[in-house]
Amino acid sequence: MTTLEIFYKIVFDRWNTSLKNCDNLLNELSDETLMREIAPGKNRGLYVLGHLIAVHDDMLVLLDMGNKIYPELHEPFLKAADKTVENLPSVGELRAFWKNQCAILAQKFESLQPEQWMEKHTSVSAEDFAKEPHRNKFNIIVTRTTHLQYHIGQLRLLK
């Protein structure tokens, strides 16, 4: 294995395991439980799930892999705080979005070769990337994996 292949495996093992952790946890939590606040006065499970879908949707744009699948989630789950927006999707709808999005992301991610993950993501200019080559597509996966684990830690409290 080359250095690149080793890193590819480390980064994607962590991403895929984290998604699996999240899936397993979501399967253990009922729709009713996900409607509860994680701690008194804090975000509900529903909001965290919608937030994760909105953030992962942004990854498609950052990775130059097309448009968001659920652009309608950007406003209520990224811009707005929980319990300030009416007519949110139901937990059941969000579960279906999550599942569909995970499948699409997996398919798109698998279409890229390890060396393509070394290329720049879309929010860095070519000029800046020349000076800061670590701002590549791998970096998006690494940062979003830690973001995902941050919120899994919170959802875990609903068990």
Next chain:
Amino acid sequence: MTTLEIFYKIVFDRWNTSLKNCDNLLNELSDETLMREIAPGKNRGLYVLGHLIAVHDDMLVLLDMGNKIYPELHEPFLKAADKTVENLPSVGELRAFWKNQCAILAQKFESLQPEQWMEKHTSVSAEDFAKEPHRNKFNIIVTRTTHLQYHIGQLRLLK
């Protein structure tokens, strides 16, 4: 920058930023707040902090960097559940341990060159490592960064 240097930067930027996130959060939480349960019936902030120190102590062993600094935390913060052990260190003591440990880890980590992070960690045999070269020291940093973020997500709920 070589591929190795780029990955070194991605991995350690994420680790160091996560430690900084945790430090900033701990500075915002009073000792009294850290004695509270994060959610009703769940772990207290104190326990999560002790748990992080115990897990980071294990990193020293896994990375072949010497002995644990606080071996006495292994039993109460890794083996035992919260609120089952008496005579735990105070929040003030744990804060001091955390600060000291972060400084020691930073010093030890900086002493290694990027290529040394490609070497095997201590819980994998040389035989297995030959087949699975991704089980290297970088991998320990990557997995412990996601572990840290999981618990930062929880501590954040105390704010």
